Amino acid sequence: MAQRVLAGMTMSVDGFITGPNDRPGTGLGEGGAERLHYWVFGGPWTYDSPPTGSPTGPDQKYLDETFSGAGAWLVGRVMHDAAEGWGDDPGFGVPVFVVTHRPRPAVTKGNTTFEFVTDGAAAALARARAAAGDRDVLVMGGANLTGQYLDAGEVDELTVTVAPVLLGAGKRFFDRALRPDLTLEPAGVIESPFVTHLRYRCSVKE
């Protein structure tokens, strides 16, 4: 199996990955932005009433297919900080590389080791690729990091998960122009009660 770089982001129909005011402590921001991620938990939740549910069949299948091939994860610092709330054993089972400006020693929680990479997105990807071997590297946000890898032509498959929400403000997934030779080819749609996963193969013209 050849290694692939898979990226995924959840956005509203109007293209936002957070609502307004997504400062630390407000999670995904205001304006009902929790609705973006109902699919992860199989139903409604709020910041005041943390989620406990499991994904529905189609969403679980998407997650299983994506996670089962993973040899390493790559996330930005904000995503990592959110994941820190996932407890003593976040259960990734593979190394997680965190792109950050703040040096920090590696941390092991259960079967997951977090390594903090301070010399940039390209260096972090190189380390994740090496750790993953012939398995996939998963880029699971944030938007800026994902955009950098798309722009570098490093992403083989992009899944845009569209939640049935209009947020009107917040942080956009696509907030700038990427390289014009980046081409998307439809690679299937997964429909669940909560979202639509749009999968695209990515390539850059030679």
Add this chain to the structure above:
Amino acid sequence: MAQRVLAGMTMSVDGFITGPNDRPGTGLGEGGAERLHYWVFGGPWTYDSPPTGSPTGPDQKYLDETFSGAGAWLVGRVMHDAAEGWGDDPGFGVPVFVVTHRPRPAVTKGNTTFEFVTDGAAAALARARAAAGDRDVLVMGGANLTGQYLDAGEVDELTVTVAPVLLGAGKRFFDRALRPDLTLEPAGVIESPFVTHLRYRCSVKE
């Protein structure tokens, strides 16, 4: 059959309905924006090589289902100007109301009558509703007009057609916050070789 107001727009994965510089004469703008509408013609075309093809099965089915229930169309002036290029018999078969600032007498082409409404979006919708009787009113752009009707809570069903393109710049479908009580409920997905049609039922909380 109860009358519904149906709205549809085609946008890129990054939310643009035109590429950059969509002045009159450049159609949908630059940057390969023709790709947004490959689905309408069942394949590639360019401004220099006008389209002649027909939609593929799933796209034709979507169009047939939408158009067959229509009793009136509503479009903005820019969409109308584009449609003027469709020749002596555009074939709508129902009245088309054009929201514009420029007064102009009604024009009949084949089985289609274009009426120009200069007293605003609400007045145009009232006239289209009256003309449609118990049939549907179709709002087929532009983005600004569609946004006005969504914001007024007048749209019963919204179809967002997502083309596998990143344009990076141009006119966004969703360029402002709409009323926060506007709720989208998934109403099905239609997958074609060229696009994904995301259908939503729209409502506003009482």
